[in-house]
Amino acid sequence: MGFEFKITAQDGNARTGVLQTAHGEVQTPAFMPVGTQGTVKAMSEEELKGIGYRMILSNAYHLYLRPGHNLIKKFGGLHKFMNWDRAILTDSGGFQVYSLATLRKISEEGVEFQSHIDGSRHFFSPEKVMEIQEALASDVIMPLDDCPALPAEPERLRESLGRTVNWARRSKEAKTRDDQWLFAIVQGGTDLNLRRQCFEELHQIGFPGYALGGLAVGEEPGLRAEIIAAMQEVLPADCPHYLMGVGPVLECLEAVKNGIDLFDCVLPTRNARNGQLFTSQGKISIKRAEYSEDESAPDPECDCYVCRNYSKAYLRHLYVSGEILGVRLNSWHNLYYYNGFFERMRRAIANGQFGEFSRAEQSRLGTEEKCSTG
Amino acid sequence: MGFEFKITAQDGNARTGVLQTAHGEVQTPAFMPVGTQGTVKAMSEEELKGIGYRMILSNAYHLYLRPGHNLIKKFGGLHKFMNWDRAILTDSGGFQVYSLATLRKISEEGVEFQSHIDGSRHFFSPEKVMEIQEALASDVIMPLDDCPALPAEPERLRESLGRTVNWARRSKEAKTRDDQWLFAIVQGGTDLNLRRQCFEELHQIGFPGYALGGLAVGEEPGLRAEIIAAMQEVLPADCPHYLMGVGPVLECLEAVKNGIDLFDCVLPTRNARNGQLFTSQGKISIKRAEYSEDESAPDPECDCYVCRNYSKAYLRHLYVSGEILGVRLNSWHNLYYYNGFFERMRRAIANGQFGEFSRAEQSRLGTEEKCSTG
Numbered sequence: 001m002g003f004e005f006k007i008t009a010q011d012g013n014a015r016t017g018v019l020q021t022a023h024g025e026v027q028t029p030a031f032m033p034v035g036t037q038g039t040v041k042a043m044s045e046e047e048l049k050g051i052g053y054r055m056i057l058s059n060a061y062h063l064y065l066r067p068g069h070n071l072i073k074k075f076g077g078l079h080k081f082m083n084w085d086r087a088i089l090t091d092s093g094g095f096q097v098y099s100l101a102t103l104r105k106i107s108e109e110g111v112e113f114q115s116h117i118d119g120s121r122h123f124f125s126p127e128k129v130m131e132i133q134e135a136l137a138s139d140v141i142m143p144l145d146d147c148p149a150l151p152a153e154p155e156r157l158r159e160s161l162g163r164t165v166n167w168a169r170r171s172k173e174a175k176t177r178d179d180q181w182l183f184a185i186v187q188g189g190t191d192l193n194l195r196r197q198c199f200e201e202l203h204q205i206g207f208p209g210y211a212l213g214g215l216a217v218g219e220e221p222g223l224r225a226e227i228i229a230a231m232q233e234v235l236p237a238d239c240p241h242y243l244m245g246v247g248p249v250l251e252c253l254e255a256v257k258n259g260i261d262l263f264d265c266v267l268p269t270r271n272a273r274n275g276q277l278f279t280s281q282g283k284i285s286i287k288r289a290e291y292s293e294d295e296s297a298p299d300p301e302c303d304c305y306v307c308r309n310y311s312k313a314y315l316r317h318l319y320v321s322g323e324i325l326g327v328r329l330n331s332w333h334n335l336y337y338y339n340g341f342f343e344r345m346r347r348a349i350a351n352g353q354f355g356e357f358s359r360a361e362q363s364r365l366g367t368e369e370k371c372s373t374g
Numbered sequence: 375m376g377f378e379f380k381i382t383a384q385d386g387n388a389r390t391g392v393l394q395t396a397h398g399e400v401q402t403p404a405f406m407p408v409g410t411q412g413t414v415k416a417m418s419e420e421e422l423k424g425i426g427y428r429m430i431l432s433n434a435y436h437l438y439l440r441p442g443h444n445l446i447k448k449f450g451g452l453h454k455f456m457n458w459d460r461a462i463l464t465d466s467g468g469f470q471v472y473s474l475a476t477l478r479k480i481s482e483e484g485v486e487f488q489s490h491i492d493g494s495r496h497f498f499s500p501e502k503v504m505e506i507q508e509a510l511a512s513d514v515i516m517p518l519d520d521c522p523a524l525p526a527e528p529e530r531l532r533e534s535l536g537r538t539v540n541w542a543r544r545s546k547e548a549k550t551r552d553d554q555w556l557f558a559i560v561q562g563g564t565d566l567n568l569r570r571q572c573f574e575e576l577h578q579i580g581f582p583g584y585a586l587g588g589l590a591v592g593e594e595p596g597l598r599a600e601i602i603a604a605m606q607e608v609l610p611a612d613c614p615h616y617l618m619g620v621g622p623v624l625e626c627l628e629a630v631k632n633g634i635d636l637f638d639c640v641l642p643t644r645n646a647r648n649g650q651l652f653t654s655q656g657k658i659s660i661k662r663a664e665y666s667e668d669e670s671a672p673d674p675e676c677d678c679y680v681c682r683n684y685s686k687a688y689l690r691h692l693y694v695s696g697e698i699l700g701v702r703l704n705s706w707h708n709l710y711y712y713n714g715f716f717e718r719m720r721r722a723i724a725n726g727q728f729g730e731f732s733r734a735e736q737s738r739l740g741t742e743e744k745c746s747t748g
Contacts, residue, residue: 038691042698067691071667075685083683293445309457311449317412317441324416324698 003181005209005240005261011354013232013259016346019240021087021139022179023079024054028240028261029349031252031342032057032089033269033335037066038082041269042324042331045084051304051332052339054086055139057264060132061093061100065115065122069135077137089140089264091244092129094185095213098147106146108163126167127174140181140209143171147214150189161187161194165201172205183209183242190223192230199234210235211242212260225254232258249278249341250365253358256345268338272330275319278337282365284312286330291316304336377555379583379614379635385728387606387633390720393614395461395513396553397453398428402614402635403723405626405716406431406463407643407709411440412456415643416698416705419458425678425706426713428460429513431638434506435467435474439489439496443509451511463514463638465618466503468559469587472521480520482537500541501548514555514583517545521588524563535561535568539575546579557583557616564597566604573608584609585616586634599628606632623652623715624739627732630719642712646704649693652711656739658686660704665690678710 003020010016019026033040033048036059040048048056058078063069075081078088097103101113101122110125126144133141144167146160168184175182184207188195199210212231215224228243235241240261246252247265255263268278275287279299284291286298294312306315306329318326341361348357377394384390393400407414407422410433414422422430432452437443449455452462471477475487475496484499500518507515518541520534542558549556558581562569573584586605589598602617609615614635620626621639629637642652649661653673658665660672668686680689680703692700715735722731 037695037697038688039695039697039699042702044699044702066695067666067687071687074667075669075687081685081688081691083688292441293448295449311455313441313445313449314412314455314457317455321411321413321440323411323413324701325413325418327698328416328418328702 002178005238007238009350011349011352012257014256014345014349014354015259015261016349017240017261019055019087019181019261021055021181023085023087023139026055026087027346029252029256029342029345030055030262031247031338032262032264033338034058034264034266035082035084036062036266038063038072038078040331040335041273042327043269043335045082047332048084048335049086051336052343053335055089056084056086057089057091058082058136058138059093059096060090060129060136060142061096063090063136064093064132065117069132073135073137077135079137087140088136088138089242089262090133090136090138090142092133092142092144092185093124094129094142094145094147095245097124098149106163108166110144110167111146126170130171130174134175134177134180137177138180140183141175142183142185142211143168145185145187145213147187150214150217150219152189157189157191157194161198165198165205168202168207169205172207181209181240183207183211183240185211185213185244186231187214189214190219190227192227195227195231196234199231203236207239209240209242211244211262213244215243216245216247216265221251225251228255228260229258235259249338250362252342253345253361256349257354257358268334269331272334273327275326275330276334277315277330278334280337280364286312286315286326287319288316298333299337302333302337302340304333306330306333306336376552379612381612383724385723385726386631388630388719388723388728389633389635390723391614391635393429393461393555393635395429395555397459397461397513400429400461401720403626403630403716403719404429404636405621405712406636406638407712408432408638408640409456409458410436410640412437412446412452414705414709415647416701417643417709419456421706422458422709423460425710426717427709429463430458430460431463431465432456432510432512433467433470434464434503434510434516435470437464437510438467438506439491443506447509447511451509453511461514462510462512463616463636464507464510464512464516466507466516466518466559467498468503468516468519468521469619471498472523480537482540484518484541485520500544504545504548508549508551508554511551512554514557516557516559516585517542519559519561519587521561524588524591524593526563531563531565531568535572539572539579542576542581543579546581555583555614557581557585557614559585559587559618560605561588563588564593564601566601569601569605570608573605577610581613583614583616585618585636587618589617590619590621590639595625599625602629602634603632609633623712624736626715627719627735630723631728631732642708643705646708647701649700649704650708651689651704652708654711654738660686660689660700661693662690672707673711676707676711676714678707680704680707680710 247267616636621641
């Protein structure tokens, strides 16, 4: 593979970088909006590009079930099917098989499951999941992993870890395209020793990037932060680090401080649909009666299309009236906010001011809520 | 009022014109997308402008109930509230009071009704409805009318007609702004004599524009066409003629042939949400399995954003996945199709080729379904 990850600046353990892909470069740290079903909910590709996004996340499990990866392959890949010519990372579906599907049977060979849509039976092996993602032609692909429900017995955890490593090896062997990054997923729950061991075994196989999986699934944020901090000393500095499914901006900030480069989360889009807006002053719930006559923009410091043209009162009216434009504008603003936050992180790192930036954001935003991928 | 309606070309009884408003000129014949609650469903103002729309319809009844006309007045009017700086026509709410609200009591004074949202009690007099529309600051406003459910006894019809005329007179007297057109609404059901009589009485009061109301409410399209054709000889040629709530393009075509200038209908947006697309080849239902692998654009002759960038298969995927982007793209295409159809009608009239245009469209589109406003 001729693609590189170049680190362009460093401030403590935080760093900025450029991830090269077959669909352009991605400046890191980067937040990826989630487009589970081949569309970032309520957004157009023009709007996503206008905001500045260079990479989105989609999902092998969902696209395999509907409309089918072979259909997408026939269209020349997911980029062409969904009209997005920038980078795409696809998750393998390991997490979705365990969280959405009715699980039938795990074996060393793979996992048999029933579709959450129609109950039909399917079988995912690591090789099948590679075939799916090669058909999708996404730019970064993930191997199938074994994600046991937590809490789990130590023996089940060790088994799942061994399987995750073995499946990662088989994924690497099954890979045929040279225009896709294959990251490995480090599991191990909240047990740091298991996490380290998992990473070591994956590292012996050798991957160009590593993801921390199995976090933001209900564990304490403090414990999650400890694991991320400890893994900073373990993950190779020169390759991309991806923290799966974590989205509250202050948690992203902490993770960036510990060398994380890539993020994805449904938080900005899902919460937009529920009327929650992220602003420079913290979160606001647009449905509240106090905004019914509020002529001010959702975020006084924001210069996005929504904040330049619409009042809180109008957004509240759209929300209470159940209008789609409300979902659109809320999603647009939240994704603009997220992109801006990451831009500001990158600038602060490049200027050697990440510590100051962190303290300022922490003092003004307070605590953010947890997030898990869907 | 310093605004004019200028007829710019004539072909038989079909004509092109320019309606001047406080928010720009509108080329007629014109189709107005429906934005009942202060938003054309699923569309942004940028998209509507990009398509070419210069006038939309909104609704006094809905905006009075939510968010309230006084709130909108405080914002400087509906244009500013909803971020639309082109023309707006507001319907008076007469039709909605009878079709959506629980009707309590009609008297000569006005109509008492209960909100369809929360059951609260309200009273609309012609004066109140003028006050609401002056607060909204829309560019064309409509008087409250009495719309009896059909079929009705001749006596009830005559009563409603007398009341509609009387309420129109009171509306004209109550009007204080000089930057709004006040059209009169001609009622009379499917009885041509009543229609003529209603018009004559309204004409004696004197209005700068006339609307045909109470059509597209369940009567036979053939009967509707007869009334429209007959009213062509009755309505003053030099003022704008508005056919309320009729949307199938072939019916619009027939109406334009009979001198109608303005149209509104929920058809392009409502049907978009149900997966129906209007194309140069006729209507298609994007949910059909036959499109699941169809790489072609929804309409091979269309150059809209949707048809340039998306396949039927992708639109079908969005529809069956329940994705908002599907509703957006379907609405966008349908509104583009409608605007294009009206542009082509205007061009044909200006070129003296409206007869040929009509025959060509009729032969390729066949029959279209009926439409009623909501």
